[in-house]
Amino acid sequence: MAPGILDATHVACAETRPSKKVKLSEAADVLTDEVDDVATAVPSHPLDIKPAGNAYTASENIKAHSGSFARLPDELLNHVFESFDADSLVRLGSTCRFLYAFTRLDELWRALFVSSPPDNFQWRSTWRSTYLGTAEERATFFSCKHLFSDVLYRPFQCANLTLEPFVTNVPSQNAIQRLQNLTREEYSEKWTGKPFILTAPVKEWPVYGKWTPEYLLKKYPDVEFRAEAVDWPMSKYIDYMTNSRDESPLYVFDRAFVEKTGITTDRDAPDAAYWSPDCFGEDLFGVLGEYRPDCRWMILGPKRSGSTFHKDPNATNAWNAVLTGCKYWLMFPSSSALPPPPGVILSDDQSEITSPLSIAEYLLTFHSLARSTPGCREGICYAGEILHVPSGWFHLVLNLEDSLALTQNFVPRKRLPDVLGFLQDQRDQVSGFKEDICDQAYEIFVERLGEKHPDVLKEGLAELEKKARKGRGKWEELTKADEEQAEGGFSFGFGFGDGDEDEETP
Numbered sequence: 001m002a003p004g005i006l007d008a009t010h011v012a013c014a015e016t017r018p019s020k021k022v023k024l025s026e027a028a029d030v031l032t033d034e035v036d037d038v039a040t041a042v043p044s045h046p047l048d049i050k051p052a053g054n055a056y057t058a059s060e061n062i063k064a065h066s067g068s069f070a071r072l073p074d075e076l077l078n079h080v081f082e083s084f085d086a087d088s089l090v091r092l093g094s095t096c097r098f099l100y101a102f103t104r105l106d107e108l109w110r111a112l113f114v115s116s117p118p119d120n121f122q123w124r125s126t127w128r129s130t131y132l133g134t135a136e137e138r139a140t141f142f143s144c145k146h147l148f149s150d151v152l153y154r155p156f157q158c159a160n161l162t163l164e165p166f167v168t169n170v171p172s173q174n175a176i177q178r179l180q181n182l183t184r185e186e187y188s189e190k191w192t193g194k195p196f197i198l199t200a201p202v203k204e205w206p207v208y209g210k211w212t213p214e215y216l217l218k219k220y221p222d223v224e225f226r227a228e229a230v231d232w233p234m235s236k237y238i239d240y241m242t243n244s245r246d247e248s249p250l251y252v253f254d255r256a257f258v259e260k261t262g263i264t265t266d267r268d269a270p271d272a273a274y275w276s277p278d279c280f281g282e283d284l285f286g287v288l289g290e291y292r293p294d295c296r297w298m299i300l301g302p303k304r305s306g307s308t309f310h311k312d313p314n315a316t317n318a319w320n321a322v323l324t325g326c327k328y329w330l331m332f333p334s335s336s337a338l339p340p341p342p343g344v345i346l347s348d349d350q351s352e353i354t355s356p357l358s359i360a361e362y363l364l365t366f367h368s369l370a371r372s373t374p375g376c377r378e379g380i381c382y383a384g385e386i387l388h389v390p391s392g393w394f395h396l397v398l399n400l401e402d403s404l405a406l407t408q409n410f411v412p413r414k415r416l417p418d419v420l421g422f423l424q425d426q427r428d429q430v431s432g433f434k435e436d437i438c439d440q441a442y443e444i445f446v447e448r449l450g451e452k453h454p455d456v457l458k459e460g461l462a463e464l465e466k467k468a469r470k471g472r473g474k475w476e477e478l479t480k481a482d483e484e485q486a487e488g489g490f491s492f493g494f495g496f497g498d499g500d501e502d503e504e505t506p
Contacts, residue, residue, distance in 0.1 A: 293432030325403025
């Protein structure tokens with residue numbers, strides 16, 4: 001799905017769980033001629049900066065005139081400048097053209113803004129102008145000809161890439177299947193573990209055709225919504241959304257939008273705005289009541305915004321319904337037998353995902369390799385359609401137009417063993433619950449499920465134990481004490497007490 005820098009509960013759902021992201025210093029050599037053309041078909045940099053490779057044939061490099069700073073690699077310089085305050089950046093930028101260019105890198109000013117937002121600010125097309133309160137017409141752009149830096153040029157290149165070649169001509173074996181609708185039985189029997197796009201359900205919602213960015217601006221101009229690391233009134237976010245040059249635009253990912261807008265999501269209510277499609281059946285997390293983790297979000301963002309690779313939280317499934325615009329999805333299954341998607345590195349416990357900073361950079365660097373990797377699924381979800389995200393699948397999401405969507409995580413009956421196993425064995429990765437009950441999420445879920453659906457719980461626990469036994473090595477199976485064997489009979493074991501150790505999932 002789920003969700004840029006995301007709300008901690010979404011990569012956990014982003015379309016959740018924050019991902020650890022790093023800028024890749026070198027591009028993998030996997031680009032086709034078509035992608036090479038895309039990479040070069042960008043406008044000139046406003047400061048006349050060129051890629052670092054151009055320095056080898058240039059007659060001059062103005063970095064040589066920047067004093068002691070000339071000795072430092074550009075990556076290190078950028079890291080150093082991240083610790084500077086606004087006044088220091090302004091003064092340093094007045095010393096030479098090389099440092100002028102470096103201190104205008106908008107990511108530096110974005111970080112300053114997020115750490116200490118100005119009061120009553122007005123969005124002025126860039127983070128620097130917004131932070132300093134500089135009117136757009138008074139912003140200066142001096143030529144920095146003969147400056148060659150990938151650190152400075154790459155963000156501009158990625159922000160101006162033509163994305164269409166990456167999301168068209170999808171190989172037939174990769175295409176996410178499109179269905180008009182599903183019954184509960186069809187979903188449970190065949191589709192719980194597969195991505196697909198439903199083309200009908202969203203169009204039945206009263207909110208469809210009504211909720212647009214323009215409607216939200218008119219109806220909730222002063223209501224603050226969560227846009228990654230900031231809380232902005234809708235009016236300010238729409239200003240940003242329609243006039244931003246960011247490589248990775250801020251993305252509204254608000255988990256409290258139902259309460260903030262006052263809408264109803266109960267299908268049986270006469271004023272219901274939307275509801276979960278019937279084919280997904282009952283969400284078993286519903287038994288948690290007041291203990292239920294974050295499960296639904298409103299997602300709003302401009303073209304080029306989205307979320308880099310992540311998995312949804314707590315081993316849940318999810319659906320993502322597009323109200324306006326359209327979204328490109330790139331998805332991969334996850335298992336111990338499969339590597340992560342190309343360009344993605346997982347920590348040993350899979351709690352941290354390391355990937356390129358921006359979606360455009362990933363597409364430019366790894367898309368050709370990703371598209372040819374077994375298991376890859378991709379497709380475009382248009383307004384009025386809904387995409388299903390199976391539990392555990394990696395997914396990257398890109399807005400091809402300004403887009404508004406609603407998303408929800410849920411626990412279908414068939415995935416109950418996976419959720420139980422995650423809550424029990426990966427407690428340090430559980431997210432979305434109130435902080436004081438994260439460690440007890442498994443016990444609370446089992447208790448509530450046992451009260452309302454004892455047969456479902458019994459079936460889920462039995463399947464979980466079956467998977468645990470299947471995961472044990474043959475030696476562990478051979479040495480497991482057989483409690484059902486007649487007393488005094490032969491048992492291939494070592495008599496380490498009552499066998500509690502054998503009840504643990506490896």
